[in-house]
Amino acid sequence: MPPLLKVENLSVEFRTENGVFKAVENVSFEVAEGEPVGIVGESGSGKSVTALSLLQLVPNPPGRITSGRIELDGVDVLSKSQGEMRDIRGNLASMIFQEPMTALNPVFTIGNQMTEVIRVHQKVSRKEALEIAINMLDTVNIPSPEKRVKQHPHELSGGQRQRVMIAMALSCNPKLLIADEPTTALDVTVQAQVLKEIHQQQTERNMGMILITHDLGVVAETCKRVVVMYQGKIVEVAETEQLFRNPQHPYTQKLLNSALTLRD
Numbered sequence: 001m002p003p004l005l006k007v008e009n010l011s012v013e014f015r016t017e018n019g020v021f022k023a024v025e026n027v028s029f030e031v032a033e034g035e036p037v038g039i040v041g042e043s044g045s046g047k048s049v050t051a052l053s054l055l056q057l058v059p060n061p062p063g064r065i066t067s068g069r070i071e072l073d074g075v076d077v078l079s080k081s082q083g084e085m086r087d088i089r090g091n092l093a094s095m096i097f098q099e100p101m102t103a104l105n106p107v108f109t110i111g112n113q114m115t116e117v118i119r120v121h122q123k124v125s126r127k128e129a130l131e132i133a134i135n136m137l138d139t140v141n142i143p144s145p146e147k148r149v150k151q152h153p154h155e156l157s158g159g160q161r162q163r164v165m166i167a168m169a170l171s172c173n174p175k176l177l178i179a180d181e182p183t184t185a186l187d188v189t190v191q192a193q194v195l196k197e198i199h200q201q202q203t204e205r206n207m208g209m210i211l212i213t214h215d216l217g218v219v220a221e222t223c224k225r226v227v228v229m230y231q232g233k234i235v236e237v238a239e240t241e242q243l244f245r246n247p248q249h250p251y252t253q254k255l256l257n258s259a260l261t262l263r264d
Contacts, residue, residue: 002074003030004208005054005176010068012049012058023049023063025232031176034206036199038223038240040213040255046232047212048098051180054210055093056085073175090121093176094169096198098184100161104153110137110164111149114171121172136167140197159190163197170201176208177201195222216255220244228252 012024024046031037039047052058053065056077070077073092080088089095097103105113114133115126124132130149137145140163153161162182169177179198183191199222202209211223219226219240226243228236228251236249247253 001033004033004035004073005031005210006069006071007050007054008069008071010050010053010070011066012046012053012063013066014063015061023232024053027068027229027232027234029227029234029237031208031210033175033208035225036202036209036211036223037225037227038211038213038219039227039229040216040219041229042214042255044231045229047229048180050229051095051178051210051212054178055089055095056080056082057095086120090117090172090174092174093178094172094174095178095180096162096165096169096182098181100158100165101153103165104161106153109150109152110156114149114164114168117168118171132171133167136171137164139170140164140167140201142167157190158186159194162186162190162194166194166198166201170205173205174207176210178210178212180212181214182211198222216244228255 008028010024010027011022014021014023027046027050039050041047049058054070054072054077058065065078072088075088075092077088111130111133114136115129118124118129118132119126133149134145137148142148142160142163148156148160156164182198183194186194195218211219213219223240226238226240227234228249230251236243236247236252243252244256247256
């Protein structure tokens with residue numbers, strides 16, 4: 001079977017006061033249908049820019065995709081207009097962002113924001129969209145979902161807000177889920193709960209998934225394969241078990257050693 005996602009020679013650059021910064025250079029990787037893939041690397045390695053590029057979300061200016069090809073479920077993503085991309089986002093692929101308070105609008109209720117997303121992608125009435133929203137909040141284990149849809153983001157805890165983001169991302173049954181450091185702003189206990197939720201939904205729905213993280217422990221528990229990035233380039237791609245047992249690239253070895261040192 002052809003891969004669900006195929007990225008070939010993707011390059012992204014940003015224009016700054018100090019000149020052109022190459023954030024991503026000639027990145028190529030694949031994600032199969034139903035496969036969870038981790039992208040790991042330190043801050044500034046190009047992980048998030050790669051993820052944003054997949055849905056044409058790199059801010060332009062100052063950034064721009066300079067070369068490459070992104071094929072998602074047979075669709076040539078980079079050939080699509082922003083209007084066409086609105087149909088692709090949500091239906092084919094959805095993204096969970098790092099900080100829900102920046103992704104959620106503080107002015108509108110959770111219900112308003114969720115129903116808006118659902119109605120953009122599904123031909124349903126406002127009442128039906130609200131029912132879907134409540135069911136999705138229940139699916140991701142938010143207590144009293146009928147009450148939560150009437151609340152604003154600031155009235156929810158950090159973990160609940162992140163679960164709302166998961167519910168929104170899943171509400172249109174995408175084939176690919178992109179989770180960009182989805183637990184950065186949460187405490188350790190809540191992190192584990194949210195990651196378990198994401199993993200469970202990915203497995204039950206048989207979605208392809210890209211999990212972007214600096215936490216190798218999360219990758220070990222969640223992902224089938226790992227893409228290692230360093231300074232905008234991919235330096236290693238391997239099955240998770242193989243990567244942990246026998247890392248090939250010196251940077252990967254340092255990442256693993258750092259993780260082990262922190263745990264000790």
